[in-house]
Amino acid sequence: MQSTAKFGNFLDFKPEHQPQALELDLPWCHPSDLARFDVIIIGAGPAGLRLAEQVSLYGVKVCCIDPEPLSLWPNNYGVWVYEFENIGLEDCFDRTWPKACVYIDDSKTKLLERCYGRVSRKKLKQKLVEGCVSNGVRFYKAKAFKIEHQEFESSVLCDDGKELKGSLIVDASGFVSTFIEYDKVRNYGFQVAYGILAEVDGHPFDLDQVVLMDWRDSHLENEPYLKVSNSKFPTFLYAMPFDSNLIFLEETCLVSRPALSNSEVEKRMVARLRHLGISVKRILEDERGLIPMGGPLPRIPQNVMATGGNSGVVHPATGYMMARTMVVSCDVAVAIVECLGSTRMIRGKQLYAKVWNTMWPIESRLMREFYSFGMETPLELDLNETKRFFDAFFALEPYYLHKFLSSSLSLEELVWLSMSLIKHASNRSRLDVLIKCPVPFAKMIANIIWEYIR
Template sequence: MRPTSATVAVSAASLGLATAFVGAPPAARTACDRRTWSPTLTYEPSISAKAITGRTRTRRFSLAASVPPAQQSSPASSDECDVLVLGSGPAARAISTLLASSTSNGSGGFDVLVADANFDRRWVPNYGVWQDEWESVREVYASFGQPLGDACIDRLWSVTDCFFGGSFDIPVDYRMRLDRPYCRVDRDSLRRTLSPESEVDVLNEGEGAARYRVVRANHISKATAVNVYSPAGSLSHDESGSTVMLQAKDGETIQVRAKVVVDCTGHESKIVLKDDRVKSNPPGFQIAYGVLAKLDESSIPDTNFAGPYSKEAMTLFDYRTDHFPDGSNELYKAETAPTFNYVMPLDSNRVFFEETSLVARPAVSFEECKERCMTRLEHLGITVSEIEEEEFCYIPMGGPLPAKDQRVVGYGGSSAMVHPSTGYHLCRAMMGAGSVARVIRDELSSPDFNPDRAAARAYDAIWSPSNIGQRNFAVFGGEFLMKQKVEGLRGFFDGFFKLPLEMWAGFLAGWPGLPNNDKHETWSARLLFGLTFVSKLPPAVALDMFLSIIGYSISEGVALPQSVTPLLGLPDGYEYKPKSAEQGDVAAKLEARRMIEESSTEEVIPVDFEEQVEV
């Protein structure tokens, strides 16, 4: 006799919450899907009850996974990959390149799809890096079979200059010279190097070395809770991977199936949530107005200088304020909300000037930075004949880390990887891509691939407990800098660069694998740095720092003391911890479900469910 069927709604309480949840097919549910679904229950009376009426009989049901599709139109196309990377800035292309590469030890690459509707857009920022840090990054990429050629650097200065005069008896025209080479990255060359050959003009622009694929579309999701997104069905996770809906500029939708999703869309990510369980101040902001200018040097006696700036040196800081009249409102604003000039002399009479607010909350305006830049240049006798480019730089610094247990891996700005005291990011993101790519590649190669474990290990590679401790130390540094007037900043940095180079360079690096970072990776190294640093500061700044340490520790909790003592242990990290649902009863049900789905003899999935019914 052919069984009849009926569709009834079964509550999670009737079947057991875990059973009801895992019953939905993977492609149709999210990790915490709250959509109402109606499983199809197939009913067949027991033989003894078929010919008997008026008695109690047992009805036995089988639960078939029948879930209505998400309330959205069907995608125009679909794709599948090992890793989906969202975004196409330096962090995105760096990690995509390493994930897709065939390494020097013979390890093959994985299928990586980069999604960004603006993939062809040029990178805007002028990136500056310390030469030794860049060389360490090159070594990592060479180990993945992805060399970063000499063309990625278009200018090298053998020395770096700073001006901190005007406070603590430092003459206004005093120049501090640092014997550490600095480089300007050729952003176009680096972008091409980290692009697939098919995406660059090989004849005119050089050969792309990366092996990932590209789709010009963006995700359409917004996280409403950890692993929950709107609109429903736009991004969902299951036990084998994730399904992401993308949309191109023309409105065409593409559904992508990936084992791992990496979000590199930046600080304002819509799908990587921040951790609200750990006390954290909101980020500070680095704001800068930059101008690539051609100078009129017709009346300049020595063209080896642009004003006071030697063209053989890169000027990292000019914190002087003598370009404003005494007692003026402009001077008051410059002293209470300080900015500095950052100078990159390029070829001939071309120079990049950038007036920068290092870190502030609230942010200094772009207009204020522009006005100060032009006033400074005029005061220094620097005449601009042509402006080739303008740059508007906005960098959130500090703030909370990503929330734990997220399936989407935030990388770069979306994972708060910017140095919280300095704003440095490029070398940190490119160096970190190596360790993150290794753990993701390792997980993808595992015969028992687990996407939750892969995401947790990736986050742990970014923010290990040790690295979080080092970041917490630097976060305090950013908070201290934000409260300083220009006098305090001059004294701070004058003392900072009087430290041994290994100490100050390690603080500026602030990332595992970069040169001199070992001088800051442990609590004892950070404590030694702090004690040595205070001894180099002007007494007024040293006292302010001492009082700030006490006040910050009282108001913000254990983060700072934990970073300089072993007594409070390490911060909580992102290490993978198997969930209870992966063990015992629920794990067994999941295994049974998988095996039944693969079976050719059954089309329905039995569930213990008996109901006494009067017939």
């Protein structure tokens, strides 16, 4: 039998592949441009570039500010293939799989008959940047330092001392931004993950299936400390097998408050891979993810528009955001163009209200309260209760299951899904939620009422 040390030594490996910046000629912001733009977007992540590309399609003058606008994004993204096909991004995958599976325990597996893909960060960024360049977007290489507002115009002061002015400032700089204001305490849950793209001696997974969730805990039978902590704050394995010797493996805590420590997640991953007989030979890429989930929406409206991670678009119950961000950016772009691309030039408070309420109409805000309850539920459940919950959840009709995961259900469909989930749940699982989740349920109802009357 191979030693524990051999199976755990991959934690000391250094990733061999470092992301390379794109080699493109960008149209930089010139001194003559510094007078004024229609839209200034802070951040060249997926959300910022997608919005810049969509808004500039209509001739709106856009500038994108980022310290390294051509650098590749550090995180991996997975989406259901149809979500990207519906918005013309089907050529932005590294690899797709015809099916996905969920391991509830050692004797029960759920199969999802829908194609899943790993987003190619390079292909997607190149496509978005090229679209921006073609549409006339200007880029400015700096970090936004301060934003100031007047009645119909705002200005961004950069860390190099330059000032750019525009009718609308959009913050797409991520969770750590300080430019977006909130009315409520940001009581986030946190998704924590440690992932590696690894060359391995072999693995037991089907090459035609993504492992969406593996909740099995038999790998912890000889790890009493890890077994106890995993029972209270469970983690699952997410796996993308590229071939028999290349696989992306990620140990993930779906949600915790406070965030589960990175070291705890890594130890559980070592134990799991040892149990599965997966010996890591090389690490090509690694990532340590920390995603704030749930919490309140930003104050709606406000002078700075948010998009991406700091806009509340992250799915509170799953942590997914990529596909929804791509879709919402199109809607927000249309709203911006209706204001700034018109002869009336609607600016100031009317503009801010228009774009914020396009991103978060009342129905979407109400649905997000339901999704947030979906996040609070696993926070209250231990591992066995979590398994029972997902056993019922993945028994739902595929149409509703996939629309829930992609944040595309209507209110009526959400009601149906709730009733169906109660129907599919075991008596024990219904009791778990009834006993442990009355407070989150009451908060959800209170927040829904607040959204209606405010």
